[in-house]
Amino acid sequence: MKTIFAAACLAFGLFLSAPSDAATPTPAQDRQQIEAVVETFRKAIIDKDKDSFMQLFLHGNVTWSGVTTDASLEHLYATRPDPKLPRPSKYFNGNPRTFIEGIAKSSTRKEETFENVRIDSDGEVAQVWFDYSFIDDGHRQNWGKESWQMVRTENGWKIAAVVWSMEFGPPKKTAG
Numbered sequence: 001m002k003t004i005f006a007a008a009c010l011a012f013g014l015f016l017s018a019p020s021d022a023a024t025p026t027p028a029q030d031r032q033q034i035e036a037v038v039e040t041f042r043k044a045i046i047d048k049d050k051d052s053f054m055q056l057f058l059h060g061n062v063t064w065s066g067v068t069t070d071a072s073l074e075h076l077y078a079t080r081p082d083p084k085l086p087r088p089s090k091y092f093n094g095n096p097r098t099f100i101e102g103i104a105k106s107s108t109r110k111e112e113t114f115e116n117v118r119i120d121s122d123g124e125v126a127q128v129w130f131d132y133s134f135i136d137d138g139h140r141q142n143w144g145k146e147s148w149q150m151v152r153t154e155n156g157w158k159i160a161a162v163v164w165s166m167e168f169g170p171p172k173k174t175a176g
Helices: 002-017 027-047 050-054 070-078 096-105
Strands: 063-068 091-093 110-121 125-136 139-153 156-166
Touching: 027 050, 027 096, 027 110, 027 125, 027 139, 027 156, 050 096, 063 070
Parallel strands: 063 156
Antiparallel strands: 063 091, 110 125, 125 139, 139 156
């Protein structure tokens, strides 16, 4: 029995010391891969590509929460068509599938722009933080800060949570 146990320990030790087939990505490779996820997200919105968009997520029911700024809430409340309507909610939850399906059904061009993208990662989890603007038919509809929590899986980097702030104002035509 001791011989079997010793052989098992030796085999396990060799397994642990053997080089892995899949080398651990370097921080630069992680950054490139995460930047590719950001670009695929952006392009999938423009192309109304539901399949590519959904493949970016850990699963279809990741945290998907937005919060509207107080100033924008006041603007929405003041400009509502029926004064008897309830005050708009400060925050809401959704999911990525509903988001991309709404974009795909729309007859207008949609785009989300990203500026000041910051990535912090330890190689297994990552935080992506940026300024965004959501463009609908050439008009900036809303803007704010957006944050993604990401995890590195066997199938690459996946988005595990999306949280953002939203600010509204009078629609403005974007350049280009």
